[in-house]
Amino acid sequence: MDFFDRFAVPHPSFLIYASMVGIGLTMLAIVVGITYFKKWGYLWREWITTVDHKRIGIMYLLSALLMLFRGGVDAIMMRYQLSMPENTFLDSQHYNEVFSTHGVVMILFMAMPFIIFFFNYLVPLQIGARDVAFPRLNALSFWLFFMGMGLFNISFIVGGSPDAGWTSYFPLAGNEFSTSVGTNYYMIAIQIAGIGTLMTGINFITTILKMRAPGMKLMKMPMFTWSAFIANVIIVFAFPVLTVLLAMGTMDRLFGTNFFTTDNGGMDMLWANLFWVWGHPEVYILILPAFGLYSEIISTFARRNLYGYKSMVASMVVISLLSFFVWAHHFFTMGQGPLANSIFSITTMAIAVPTGVKIFNWLFTLWKGKIEFTTPMLYSMLFIPLFTLGGVTGVMLAMSAADYQYHNTMFLVAHFHNVIIPGVVYAMLAGLTFYWPKIFGFMLNERLGKWTAWLLSVGFVLAFIPMYITGLDGQARRMYTYSESTGFSAMNMVSFIGAAIMAIAFALLVYNIYYSIRYSPRNIGNDPWDARSLEWATHTPVPEYNFAITPQVESTQPFWDSKKNGHELFKGEIEKIHMPNNSGLPFIMSCIFFVFGFAMIFSIWPLAIITLIGILACLAYRSFEKDHGRYISVEEIKETETRLRGAKK
16 A cells, blocks of 8 residues: 555645546546547657657647646746635645645746757758758657656656646755655656757757758758757757756755755755756746747838848857856845846846847838738737846846845846746747748648737736736745735736636637637748748658758748749759668667656666666667758659649649
8 A cells, every 4th residue: 555655746725626527538538539539650750650750849849739728837837826815725735735836837837848859840941951960869769758748748647747836946956855755756757858958959950050051050940940059059068067056956865965955064055056057047038939939020021021030140159158158147036146146137137138239120021021911920020029028027037136135026027927928938939830831831820829929918918017016016926826905916917817818719729729729721932921931942741851952052031032033942853861760779868867767756776776677778779870851852852742742833
């Protein structure tokens, strides 16, 4: 009985039991459905074993959308809990678990896979490559991320969720105060997913540096590819810190080391410092690719070349450097002294300068442009004022003396969401709408898309502006309730209504996808937006080899030049194309990682040792495996090209 007690949820409730039943029935329905329609073989051949960057990208997208709604449910529960004083919908323990998992899910398992989806789908197409530099490593990166995500999410129904916040600060995250295995899940699941992300960073830096089409010098790369390159450089420098940090935290919890304890020589502030050495660059890992997407969309629908290309690149490089010198602004109120506070206050405020440069670049691109208000452009237009508000409140928080008033209040919560939602989520939705026709061969409904953008914005303003007010008035964050006498209830009810409107907006997005699948026309051509960069120069849907002939690039907008200025993009004859073979090894190895992680979380040492040997065996097998890929013949390429030209005029 003791054995099974270890896997039980330590703080059960009706909501958790109902969720268990719901999850069980959903999984059963999926298995029965796949079996009934005999799709197991198709899934294995076409998706699970794929090394095609486009399909891996789509799997990242599906994971991100799933986690968007999972984290969104957490958000709605928190807003409802605080919508009225002394609400009993959630108790303190469940509220701690909900805000902890909400943060981790939204940052690491929603936003990160969303941007990696764009890396995967767009970067090889934008630089005229066949695939990424290391296709199998790319598959392994995805499956490690997926298994880490799955491991983290089963904490909800097996063993208990983490409850020490998304920052998991020690000593709260130590065994003394976090007695369930929830924090073990945090340490090990994020570790597995983080290893996958680190490999993604290495893969895309190599891809961008080594696989660009002839003529595409660094300063002729599309702006999204530039943003992806810089974000991946940050990943390679920042994620090793997280890897080491989580390894040390795991040892503290499982083996009784004292890196972060408050006795025996441990330093709890060491965790806080190392966490933010990774954590603050992480914000720019998310935001820079979003800037790249906005740049692509704004120049396309303003019908103008992007203003200030070189200054945009330079500002992103400066932001990436400064991102590593601001982490201590999280400790203004923790007694680090006026000198340190002043230095980090200045470096934090300095980031506003290159960010402001980018805002002006977009505004000057719009100046005298022939603006077309499509759904992606609407998101981009709404982003500019909303994100600027988040930036201004960030400067307020960067003032160390004033931070004593704002710190640990809802003001900070409002600021963070004011940056991330318009900055990242809007960009993801804009980019998804923009590239949907290239990915799936039909367009999302414009009317429903614009309704979604407006509803989301109205809900956003109602949800987060009240938090600035209550935060300035002293409402602390991470508190699960408050008394009527505080006077916070009206603003919190408005905030809950705003969150509910945002939920309706996301539901409308789902309906838009359903509606468009059923009713949108399929014969939309290869370039439905009259776009400018290379990814629109190939067919829709994109063939496995991306381009039948490698493109020749002479400017930052080669496809636009080929359409308007007669630049010949594809020179030469079709030749056979070398492509990698599919492989089941990345999936199998990731499954073993999953079991290894589970065994470590519950300290099942024999299973942990066996699975560790399995991981090493997979690495050894791959080291001696001889797989030189395959060639797509000229005849097969010509047949594919003829078919796609016939389908999409």
